[in-house]
Amino acid sequence: MRLAMIAPMHREHTNGAARSSRIAIVGGGVAGCAAAILLRAQGHEVTLFEAVADPQPVGAGLLLQPTGQAILQRLGLLDAVLAHGAPVQRLFGDNARGRTVLHLDYGRFAPGCFGLGIQRGTLFGLLWRRMAAAGTTVRLSTAVTGFSQDGQGVTLTGADGAALGRFDALVLANGSFSTLRAGMRARQSQAPFPWGALWAVLPAPTDFKAVELRQRFRSAREMVGLMPVGRALDAPADAPRGVNFFWSLPLADVPAWQAAGLAAWKARVEALMPQCAPLLASITAPEQLRVARYADVWMARWHDGRVLAIGDAAHGMSPQLGQGANMALIDAWVLAHCVRTASSPAGVAWHDAFARWSDERRAHLRFYQRSSVALTPLFQSHGRLAPWLRDLFFGRPGQWSWVHRHSVAALAGLKTGWLAGRIDLARYDPPPAAA
DSSP states (O other): OOOSOOSOOOOOOOOTTOOOOEEEEEOOSHHHHHHHHHHHHTTOEEEEEOSSSSOOOSSSEEEEOHHHHHHHHHTTOHHHHHHHSEEEOEEEEEETTSOEEEEEEHHHHSTTOOEEEEEHHHHHHHHHHHHHHTTOEEETTOOOOEEEEOSSOEEEEOGGGOEEEEESEEEEOSOTTOSGGGGSSSOEEEEEOSEEEEEEEEEOOTTOOTTEEEEEEETTTEEEEEEEEEOOTTOOTTSOOEEEEEEEEEGGGHHHHHHHOHHHHHHHHHHHOGGGHHHHTTOOSGGGSEEEOOEEEEESOSEETTEEEOTHHHHOOOGGGOOHHHHHHHHHHHHHHHHHHTEETTEEOHHHHHHHHHHHHHHHHHHHHHHHHHHHHHHSSSOSHHHHHHHHHHSSGGGSHHHHHHHHHHHTTOBSSSSSOBOOGGGGSOOOOOO
């Protein structure tokens, strides 16, 4: 299924007398890069600030949902992503006793619909290259530590109060643990999750089923998962394909995990899912596993005058629904729409553009934030009741047509309400260029 896909993006045609704006973006992840690409296409001067000297993706692999794929098509990057990634036809999970906990089939939802497993570095690299080619000014090793704004612009400051420039607008895209977000005059909260995960991309065994995201659970205390993620960026077409491996654990247990050694941990993983043994053989040092941390970020609104938060900086959530990259891409696409519609020969009415973004994104983001909070204890917790209810209601009842349809719609990133409401990405497409 293709969600209202269009031809690859070209530089937009705007009103000839429209004034270009100077826009600062903090953070070079999925949200920041996509926003930079789209705003440059409208002719704006974009400067992206990144605190590190050599930006690297955070995490191992991710699952691109149909909504995220649709935005990549609009960016002209989907073909490259498909060439590197691995189609995921279904999600299957069972418990330690072999009882099916979830079985979500994209094809049953809509013919041709699928998720796409991809190495995070591949998506990051493709976006970064497109952003640089678009003419974005990139300032590496430059940490933005504060900002101030007035009716005419936003002034950025760095370490020791160093002036970093004045801009017409500021977009915060620097992740769930952003400290700049606190400078926005909007009610907000950030609650770190007590649970995290160990992640790694490992060479796929020859008998690995490269069509599904496979998970196994012991209550909600232990969870292991395997997902095909294709090949690394610039790797030869015949290069070994990767498998995204993840293991759930409380962050408080990380020191004990490190102290116990790999052998004890591998025995624990294999006891839960024996088919992990060939993958684990390739792990010879703890450094091969990245510890992922998450936070639940809530904001009453995502704009404050000439400042807007997008991506995880605006709405970070647990990875249970696999929506981080998809929400970031949609955020950027809607941002481009709101800036376009708030533009005039006099320039961009930034307060109006950003306020409209909050209105446009509210229903979609609130649904996924609430769903994430509700689902997380079913898969990562020490509780007994939550996983028991999960096993009872997600297995056989989850295959009922109505339940399955709504479940996959949620997984695909489409829903804006519990029982009704779907996001319409085509609504945010630019108008066709005049002949």
